[in-house]
Amino acid sequence: MSARFTDTLREAARDDWQAASGHRFVTELGAGTIAPRVMARYLVQDHRFLDAFLALLGAAMAGTDRFEARLRLARFAGAVAGEENTYFERAFATLGVTSETRRTAPDSDATAGFQAIMREAAATRSYAAALCVLTVAEWLYLDWASKAPKPLPTSFVHAEWITLHDNPDFREFVAFLRGELDRVGPAEAALCQFFFGRAVALERRFFDAAYEGDGAAEIGR
Numbered sequence: 763m764s765a766r767f768t769d770t771l772r773e774a775a776r777d778d779w780q781a782a783s784g785h786r787f788v789t790e791l792g793a794g795t796i797a798p799r800v801m802a803r804y805l806v807q808d809h810r811f812l813d814a815f816l817a818l819l820g821a822a823m824a825g826t827d828r829f830e831a832r833l834r835l836a837r838f839a840g841a842v843a844g845e846e847n848t849y850f851e852r853a854f855a856t857l858g859v860t861s862e863t864r865r866t867a868p869d870s871d872a873t874a875g876f877q878a879i880m881r882e883a884a885a886t887r888s889y890a891a892a893l894c895v896l897t898v899a900e901w902l903y904l905d906w907a908s909k910a911p912k913p914l915p916t917s918f919v920h921a922e923w924i925t926l927h928d929n930p931d932f933r934e935f936v937a938f939l940r941g942e943l944d945r946v947g948p949a950e951a952a953l954c955q956f957f958f959g960r961a962v963a964l965e966r967r968f969f970d971a972a973y974e975g976d977g978a979a980e981i982g983r
């Protein structure tokens with residue numbers, strides 16, 4: 763039996779995939795030992811990621827050839843715009859991240875890189891290219907979150923960031939994205955490799971960035 767197209771893409775990006783899904787950030791999050799300033803720095807950047815992510819979801823919604831897929835993407839967009847946003851607000855309040863910090867902290871290179879690749883994927887007007895970046899962002903998060911140790915850490919800031927990415931709805935959405943990419947990707951295989959591989963490398967860098975920048979502008983001091 764031949765491998766699924768999405769398995770082939772992941773295999774080609776294996777080093778970065780494993781480095782990201784087994785990252786120090788993931789281990790410390792699961793153990794509940796992550797430094798509050800690291801978590802704060804990560805979430806400030808991730809909230810910006812979410813904005814470009816929704817724009818990319820819109821591009822996929824516009825680009826798909828199937829009504830069923832458009833509905834599924836639209837439902838997900840609604841869920842993201844609702845629930846996850848309240849997580850960020852509650853987490854920022856608990857971590858003492860002010861609106862001033864959220865506004866003025868500069869984009870990390872990884873954040874800028876993600877915003878660029880999401881814009882680039884949207885600009886190709888290729889449903890497959892948009893799906894590649896979306897699939898990496900969801901599937902890689904499901905991968906590490908589903909391997910988190912139980913019981914979950916006691917703080918909602920940690921536990922909810924895990925359960926947001928490891929629950930039946932999310933699992934089903936990843937399965938949907940992979941199915942779509944398996945369906946439309948092979949016709950644009952080179953383009954897919956290009957976007958998928960770079961997106962995985964950016965996920966790794968995004969976690970790295972949470973541990974960088976302990977300079978004067980550090981969040982949480």
Ligand SMILES: Cc1ncc(C[n+]2csc(CCO)c2C)c(N)n1
Binds near residue numbers: 903965
């Ligand atoms: C760098 C980074 N990569 C992937 C995700 C995962 N993710 C992005 S948007 C979204 C939908 C709402 O849960 C999910 C799961 C993230 N948060 N940050």
